[in-house]
Amino acid sequence: xxxxxxxxxxxxxxxxxxxxxxxxxxxxxxxxxxxxxxxxxxxxxxxxxxxxxxxxxxxxxxxxxxxxxxxxxxxxxxxxxxxxxxxxxxxxxxxxxxxxxxxxxxxxxxxx
Amino acid sequence: xxxxxxxxxxxxxxxxxxxxxxxxxxxxxxxxxxxxxxxxxxxxxxxxxxxxxxxxxxxxxxxxxxxxxxxxxxxxxxxxxxxxxxxxxxxxxxxxxxxxxxxxxxxxx
Numbered sequence: 001x002x003x004x005x006x007x008x009x010x011x012x013x014x015x016x017x018x019x020x021x022x023x024x025x026x027x028x029x030x031x032x033x034x035x036x037x038x039x040x041x042x043x044x045x046x047x048x049x050x051x052x053x054x055x056x057x058x059x060x061x062x063x064x065x066x067x068x069x070x071x072x073x074x075x076x077x078x079x080x081x082x083x084x085x086x087x088x089x090x091x092x093x094x095x096x097x098x099x100x101x102x103x104x105x106x107x108x109x110x111x112x
Numbered sequence: 113x114x115x116x117x118x119x120x121x122x123x124x125x126x127x128x129x130x131x132x133x134x135x136x137x138x139x140x141x142x143x144x145x146x147x148x149x150x151x152x153x154x155x156x157x158x159x160x161x162x163x164x165x166x167x168x169x170x171x172x173x174x175x176x177x178x179x180x181x182x183x184x185x186x187x188x189x190x191x192x193x194x195x196x197x198x199x200x201x202x203x204x205x206x207x208x209x210x211x212x213x214x215x216x217x218x219x220x221x
Contacts (some may be wrong), residue, residue, distance in 0.1 A: 010209065025145070036207075036211075040218075042213055042214075043200065043211050043212055043213035043214055044155075044211040045209060046209075046210070049208065059208075062135035073203060088152075089132075090154055090155070092154075092155075094209075097207035097208070098142060098143065098204035098207050098209055099160075100156065100157040100160050101145075101147075101155070101157065101209055103155045104154050105113070105153060105154050106152070106153065106154050106174075110153070
């Protein structure tokens with residue numbers, strides 16, 4: 001069966017520090033991968049998605065970047081965090097575009 | 113930008129009652145999905161209904177889709193305490209899934 005992992009689960013970082021969040025998927029190949037951010041009590045904002053290794057589409061221009069160095073690995077990064085980067089970050093995968101998405105447990109990021 | 117929008121934003125009902133949440137969207141879709149999110153957790157897929165379907169059931173869940181009105185509803189029958197969560201509708205747009213802001217459902221004992 002397929003599983004999706006995210007780490008770390010929680011993170012507290014000072015403003016201006018770098019960020020690296022990792023997401024890996026097991027039990028499937030060539031998944032479509034997604035990064036979302038969820039502000040407190042709000043819906044999900046799509047940040048990036050990837051249909052293959054090295055292929056990244058950005059939905060919202062911002063302080064973040066994403067990379068897909070391996071088929072089942074998706075990384076969200078920032079060189080310098082802003083206070084507004086705080087939130088709940090969720091990784092998800094699908095087999096086909098616009099199919100049901102399977103979410104990881106999320107990373108709670110607090111920028112202080 | 114937002115595609116689906118849930119209504120109401122929050123809903124409190126007594127355990128055992130039925131809960132109905134609605135979703136409206138703006139552009140044509142191929143499918144509409146409903147997800148549940150428990151506090152501080154990832155989303156869990158509940159049900160997907162395609163544009164050529166009008167109704168779909170899964171256990172205590174019933175989803176309807178009216179493409180002429182661009183709306184969908186999620187009915188949870190015989191609610192339980194464990195149903196307390198946020199519920200999101202999601203629609204496809206340009207091969208992506210766009211989520212609404214969700215309905216927060218609270219089941220009262």
